Amino acid sequence: MTILDQLIAAKANKDYAAMFEAIPYARLLGLAPEVDGDGLITRMKYGEHTIGNAALPAIHGGAIGALLESAAIFELLYRAETIVLPKTITITVDYLRSAGPHDTFARGSITRHGRRVANVRVEAWQTDRTQPVATAHAIFLVMS
């Protein structure tokens, strides 16, 4: 089964955990889905492997960036009528606060979904939803 087949099957069954598990890097980071009334939240479980600064400690900017990019991609997969594998064209991450040794959550919102390109905004937070640790906007190629 190709990755696309796996994603299509997972989505048809509303088995979002299977969608996440299909991506090796999402497994490495410890990403898991949470679905609430507003849609999908991507959760990055805290682990030592995400730490960038052991003295503080603080999560690596690269791990936060990867969470935001993944949350944007999973939002596209979650909302899409026809599943394609989005390819990142560009992502800009604003780092707002040091991310401490806690689980980190991210939610994406699609600002425009065109025939070839989709624009997504994403926000990440930890213990306080009103105090985001980072935000991002990303543009994806979404052609089959």
Next chain:
Amino acid sequence: MRYITRALANDKTSALRGLTEGIPHNKALGIQALELDKGTALFVLRYDPKLVGNPDTGTLHGGAITALLDGASGASVFAALAEWKPIATLDLRIDYQRAADAGKDVLCRAHCYKVTKNVAFTRAVAYHDDEADPIATSAGTFMLGTKPGGKRS
């Protein structure tokens, strides 16, 4: 990170080791610091199937490239500073030019091209063999002299 700048002046090998062994996320991903010089850093990301974003093609996930670009960019700022200061990434923009080839390591050369009183500016390029054929390029800004605890002053 203080020891990295101190080590940079005296003992480059231990600075490189600090950036590799001292950063758990780099260790987990297989990111190593290879070279540090005035305002520049060369890092490598070792190819590993666990870093894959698309299992059909074996292409690395963008997140692994992000960590490589972010780490090398930060190191280039340390390498540009005359004396150690805590730093924090303000923003990082990454443009993906092409997919990374399955099975190949990725190199990243970062350059801190400007340091002002409060802010440092970086550019970086991730590539396999030829810097002129990039996988991704980035532009970053870093706040200098952040307060302990990673908070901005």
